[in-house]
Amino acid sequence: MGIKWNEIFVGGDPLLVGSQIAIVLTVVAIVVGLTYFKKWGWLWREWLTTVDHKKIGIMYILSGVLMFFRGGMDGLLMKAQTARPEMNFLDAQHYNEIFTTHGVIMILFMAMPFLIGLMNVVVPLQIGARDVAFPQLNALSFWLFFSGAMLFNISFVVGGSPDAGWTSYFPLAGKEFSPGIGNNYYAIALQIAGLGTLMTGINFIVTILKMRAPGMTLMKMPMFTWTTFITSIIIVAAFPIFTVALALMTFDRLYGTHFFTLSSGGSDMLWANLFWLWGHPEVYIVILPAFGIFSEVIATFSRKTLFGYTSMVVSIVGIAFLSMIVWVHHFYTMDAGPAVNSFFSITTMLIAVPTGVKIFNWLFTMRKGRIQFTTAMLWALAFVPNFVIGGVTGVMLAMAAADFQYHNTLFLVAHFHYVLIPGVVFAVFAGLYYWWPKMFGFMLNEKLGKYHFWLFTIGFNVTFMPMFFLGLKGAVRRAYTYSAESGFAPLFLVSAIGSIILAIGFAVFCYNIYWSFRYAKRNVFHDPWDARTLEWMTASPVQFYNFAVVPEVKQLDAFWHMKKRGETLTLKESDIKKIHMPSNSGLPFYMAVVFGITGFFLVFEAHIAAAVAAIGIVVGLIIRSFDYNDGYYVSVDEIKETERTWRNVEGGTENHVG
């Protein structure tokens, strides 16, 4: 359908040629490195075929860091382009591509894998389970996400990036106005990644409902587990809508149907509705687990049980419900009429109620607590005021009449960055500093962590605070440049400087990972923060079977009360029984490869090649159907051996906080 094959490899622009060369060199370096250090077998056995929830979580988090880098680069390029009026650093087309990929990558390939990664590592441990309900499906979830993310990321060097915004509104995103293949990448890569996310949702619902330790009733679950549970329900309720929307987009673009076109009866507003029917719940899919992380961190470092546990649970359920009935506030100006706008205005403002309840609960948790200013806690403390700025401006935007003034300006952009960065990114950092010792057996450096914290939070505020005022002055979003006469230049320059500080903060974080990996002490105590929940009861890093004996839960903050009763490190060896564990499998990785190939051919509208590749998917499903591998048992001797190594360490272990 009119693809110019000689233009597949996007060339010409020195930025893109540089990226292409960098990608080739990186791939060569990885291949040579793996071969030289003879690590291919290790990579395959330990990572590519693993079904261990902790390793899958780590792979998610690693992908999140990489995608944060990619999405952050996009952000920096935008800030560079708008630093001065009438800059010629990027042209309009390139700018369109970059704000599109920035949005998609930051939401779907940065925030999502970071949070799902932490969910994977932490939730089975918090509920005292040996793994998730469907370990191999969990691996498939990760590999489908990874396949989709990689497919999306090659777009900027192979064929051209999508350029219709992360919302990909029709008619712009249709074939008529975007004839290139860039938007095919959007439709197909997100579809593949979305399948993985849907499976994650199913997996965690079943895991949390059925695999909790004895005695852990629903109202004794840690708050992060609660938020993961509700998030999983939103995923199952919302992602199929996106699946359909993307499939219809694919049909429109590849097979000439008329769902969202302007001609032959299609409705472009149908896309906007379907997109936000998924898109708004998606915002809560990323924010609720983040709330859970803050709840854990604040309770631990205030040395108090979480204030208002029941109201927290009611609030997240309320937010989940409201998240489904606010989607029209994303397009108040598209002529739905005053009655509809009023309804959605009210539901949108209602969300501030349960969110406010949560904010006050966190504040009351800290009240009269003995607060420890660890890096994780600093992120949680900074979250509260910054997120409130995002929330209050959100209520301003919720007023449909006023929104006609704010909409499509940088005010909106500043608002959602004030919600998503303190809400999600701060939470991810808090979670990483908090759970890092549990994942790797060493801590991230606290001093570097504080540099990271201050640079990042200051850089964040300097970047996005000016954008509120730019927006109120009338600076529109998604415009690649502006005139000198507009008077926008000084604030844009401040914002650009802020983005550099933000980037340095992220660089310090990456350096912290490197430094800690090289030099941090390895004999870290299994409970370095004197924490409250079950994951801290077992070794750091966690042994592959998680718990030698599944703990019995008597109340909320189970581990804290066990410590008070002095029953934590006592393990009766007679209680140990053999443990059943799932076997590794290469099938999820294989599925990611065939899904990726099929998706790639579909992007290029090579229908026959895609159909042939899709046979590979069916073959994978058939192999899985005939797979009767039932896992294996870990012997009692091996468990005893493993438990002795961490329960009786010579010379004692280091307790970093107490």
Next chain:
Amino acid sequence: MSANINHSLPLEYQTEQNRLNILGFWVFLGAEIVLFATLFAVYGVLGHRYAGGPTPSDIFKLNDVLIETLLLLTSSFTCGLAVFFMRQRNMKQLLVWFIITLLLGAGFLFMEIREFIHYVHEGATMQTSAFLSSFFVLLGTHGAHVTFGIIWAIMLIIQLLQRGLTPVTARKMFIISLYWHFLDVVWIFIFTFVYLKGMVG
């Protein structure tokens, strides 16, 4: 996980992993309901936008649709019989009724494909109008599910022959029966809101 067989429960519920799988499949069906609900909503919005092309009463052949409906509804009944005989540990009857289910499903598919070919020959393709785009994608998604179910069922029949009735094969049989009944329910909605409403309205 695979240990702890509880013999007081039906075969498919006896192991912990089986109970997890069955609950997981129910949750998956929840996601499928959202998926089809979205497709119905799309049809609800676009279903009357003919763009000068054919309308439902121009093209629908209600006789064929009635036969399709009978085939699929009967297959749901025979699928229920298959699971009934599975509970009785009657392998032979299980296979007989399960294969009849599949034949009825295949008959449904044959009729549906014939119906689609007929429409295309009448000049009603999915590129013609928004009504036909949403019609073909809604019904095509259902038909693709039936096709997938038939391939899946054939794989399961091979496993039943190889392994007999074990907790694992019984669980697989039970899950595919849930899937099959679900497709039947979706078809009832298609018959009502697409065909009957199309002929009346």
